Amino acid sequence: MPQKTYNSAKSKPLPNRLALYQIVMQRIMQQLASGQLKPGQYLPSEWDLARQWQVSQGTIRKGLNELVLRGLLQRQQGIGTLVTHKNWDWGDYPLVPSPSQSKLSPMVNWPVVEILSVTAESADAETAQQLQLRLAESVWKIVALWRNGYQVVALDEAFLPMAILPELNIHFVHRRGSFYGFLLQQYQMVLNGVQQCLWMQYLNKDQQKLLKHSESEACVCWGRLSTNENGALVEWRRRFLCFGHIALQLEGMHAEV
Amino acid sequence: MPQKTYNSAKSKPLPNRLALYQIVMQRIMQQLASGQLKPGQYLPSEWDLARQWQVSQGTIRKGLNELVLRGLLQRQQGIGTLVTHKNWDWGDYPLVPSPSQSKLSPMVNWPVVEILSVTAESADAETAQQLQLRLAESVWKIVALWRNGYQVVALDEAFLPMAILPELNIHFVHRRGSFYGFLLQQYQMVLNGVQQCLWMQYLNKDQQKLLKHSESEACVCWGRLSTNENGALVEWRRRFLCFGHIALQLEGMHAEV
DNA sequence: CAGTGGTCTAGACCACTCG
DNA sequence: GAGTGGTCTAGACCACTGG
Incomplete structure (x- = not known):
């Protein structure tokens, strides 16, 4: 019996599919756009998100890191990950x-x-x-x-x-x-x-x-x-x-x- | 017998030690500064570097990715990682x-x-x-x-x-x-x-x-x-x-x- | 102390490029 | 087909924060 390893496609073998961590990014960004996530608010922990979305914690991590790079989120070790106060249209720069x-x-x-x-x-x-x-x-x-x-x-x-x-x-x-x-x-x-x-x-x-x-x-x-x-x-x-x-x-x- | 897992300190338990991927970055940057690596030149593959420096491929990967973010390296899937033509003092911007x-x-x-x-x-x-x-x-x-x-x-x-x-x-x-x-x-x-x-x-x-x-x-x-x-x-x-x-x-x- | 993010490993498979 | 970087998992330990 093959053990569970890398299930890349999640039953979707298209070559043009988004990577899982990009789907993570999109989900977060949609929550931001819809107002479900607001500036200053904390996200669930990486492990919680991993359980919730059925991907590994490392994949959640990579997705969140990309959003940190884009300035949408910030992280504090020992505390959590939260939404930054950011003005998208202005372009990040105060x-x-x-x-x-x-x-x-x-x-x-x-x-x-x-x-x-x-x-x-x-x-x-x-x-x-x-x-x-x-x-x-x-x-x-x-x-x-x-x-x-x-x-x-x-x-x-x-x-x-x-x-x-x-x-x-x-x-x-x-x-x-x-x-x-x-x-x-x-x-x-x-x-x-x-x-x-x-x-x-x-x-x-x-x-x-x-x-x-x-x-x-x-x-x-x-x-x-x-x-x-x-x-x-x-x-x-x-x-x-x-x-x-x-x-x-x-x-x-x-x-x- | 404990299997080999996470050997964070590499026999150096200081709290202020650099992360392994940062040491990878420094080694690459020193090779850049010394002229051992020149613009346009390809690096060894991630696996070769991992064997050479006795860290995992994922750690090499993270270090190289940081240097890609800083504009020092660029990568091409299927080809390899190479040194960009960059003017450090000018600050990346042509x-x-x-x-x-x-x-x-x-x-x-x-x-x-x-x-x-x-x-x-x-x-x-x-x-x-x-x-x-x-x-x-x-x-x-x-x-x-x-x-x-x-x-x-x-x-x-x-x-x-x-x-x-x-x-x-x-x-x-x-x-x-x-x-x-x-x-x-x-x-x-x-x-x-x-x-x-x-x-x-x-x-x-x-x-x-x-x-x-x-x-x-x-x-x-x-x-x-x-x-x-x-x-x-x-x-x-x-x-x-x-x-x-x-x-x-x-x-x-x-x-x- | 428990919980969080940060680092690291080992191993797997995928997608791309080239000969 | 061999070799490269890209993605993903599972599991481990570390470092920091707060109660």
């Missing part, structure tokens, strides 16, 4: 006082988003290249403004191929707090940033007005390209940043040893 | 054409560093706060200029507590290509970035001259705080960036699924 003016206490601020518009457009050269679309192919354009208190700190322009998200409901998007949470709940889609870059460019009139930015100065722009779990390019997002005496803290650049 | 002008081919450029000076100074307010020193405590200040071809792209100012690196040999530093490689070889010290942030500030006269930057415009500044493997703060580095039509590509923000 605002702090600029180091060059750091007499203040290190207050960490999370800006708040307001979605200004969701429109159907045709891809311009930049968007087409980033998302690997043909020129003028249909995309959704989402414009959003980030505020830290009363101060405007960033303008987002996100572009998503309409082919991938055909029935994106504009009103739904507007009502939600988190756009990425919306994607997860409506499309079971988890975005995974694959490339980021940083550059400077001059703003157009509309952008200047929204950011109250002067015409003569270039603005810092932070671009991010994201895929879904199948590797398809889903979003190209440009973020125009308005630093006052504020800095963007990119912490946790690597896993801690 | 220069690419700015997306807003992306008619060009996606040429990736690695800038070249020139160390301008290594001096002993006393910590100013910003440095003291970042490195958690007392005001005016002794630090090394290293100034370096980054060029992409003939174009100056960044100015680095790094501060390191003299207490941690008492005998830093100035001539040694100057002769080396990589400062972090130098630290690894001379001090067996591996820096681990723990915090990064991004802000804008005006440059002083010296900085303006080196970067050929105008007085009236603010410059993008990228700060990075690093510890050694014991968690001691070792370096506060400010990088003043001069984007032309160039962008800084921050790829591999998260582990790929």
Whole structure:
């Protein structure tokens, strides 16, 4: 009689199936998106989850570790695993006082988003290249403004191929707090940033007005390209940043040893 | 007779010992620093390393995975594990054409560093706060200029507590290509970035001259705080960036699924 | 002390690449 | 088919936290 060893497929021999630890990740993320798991809340222990979902503790562990890397969870030896306070749409990075003016206490601020518009457009050269679309192919354009208190700190322009998200409901998007949470709940889609870059460019009139930015100065722009779990390019997002005496803290650049 | 199971200490019951997978990491990094392993070169297979260093394949695996996360190695299923082409001092991030002008081919450029000076100074307010020193405590200040071809792209100012690196040999530093490689070889010290942030500030006269930057415009500044493997703060580095039509590509923000 | 996450092992099978 | 990395299991022990 063969002993129970590696039952990879769980009766599903497809080559394209998700790994068990990825299913673990998805389950956790769905609980996050649905609100069943809230920031600050503790998860069941690894062994409990293993029993509950009928996989080994090591597999649960690997799945949770991936979510720790993504900044969704954090762990404390001897205590447990809990959900971080994270702003998905902003992209993990809080605002702090600029180091060059750091007499203040290190207050960490999370800006708040307001979605200004969701429109159907045709891809311009930049968007087409980033998302690997043909020129003028249909995309959704989402414009959003980030505020830290009363101060405007960033303008987002996100572009998503309409082919991938055909029935994106504009009103739904507007009502939600988190756009990425919306994607997860409506499309079971988890975005995974694959490339980021940083550059400077001059703003157009509309952008200047929204950011109250002067015409003569270039603005810092932070671009991010994201895929879904199948590797398809889903979003190209440009973020125009308005630093006052504020800095963007990119912490946790690597896993801690 | 007890079967061989978990022999954690390897005859070293200290509580502060490094984990085996961290020793694996150090060995690999030392081979990188010494030049025994070169960019593009393949490592022995996981099983070979496991036999060679008398640990299990899973432990080798975990160590290598950490180095993949740090961008030092990359893996290809069915092929092997190889050393990436990486510029330690620059911090992993290549220069690419700015997306807003992306008619060009996606040429990736690695800038070249020139160390301008290594001096002993006393910590100013910003440095003291970042490195958690007392005001005016002794630090090394290293100034370096980054060029992409003939174009100056960044100015680095790094501060390191003299207490941690008492005998830093100035001539040694100057002769080396990589400062972090130098630290690894001379001090067996591996820096681990723990915090990064991004802000804008005006440059002083010296900085303006080196970067050929105008007085009236603010410059993008990228700060990075690093510890050694014991968690001691070792370096506060400010990088003043001069984007032309160039962008800084921050790829591999998260582990790929 | 019990319970949690962290490390480690041994062994199995899967998926991919190449000759 | 041989060899590589990728996933998974079962079981062990360690290190930390709290009551």
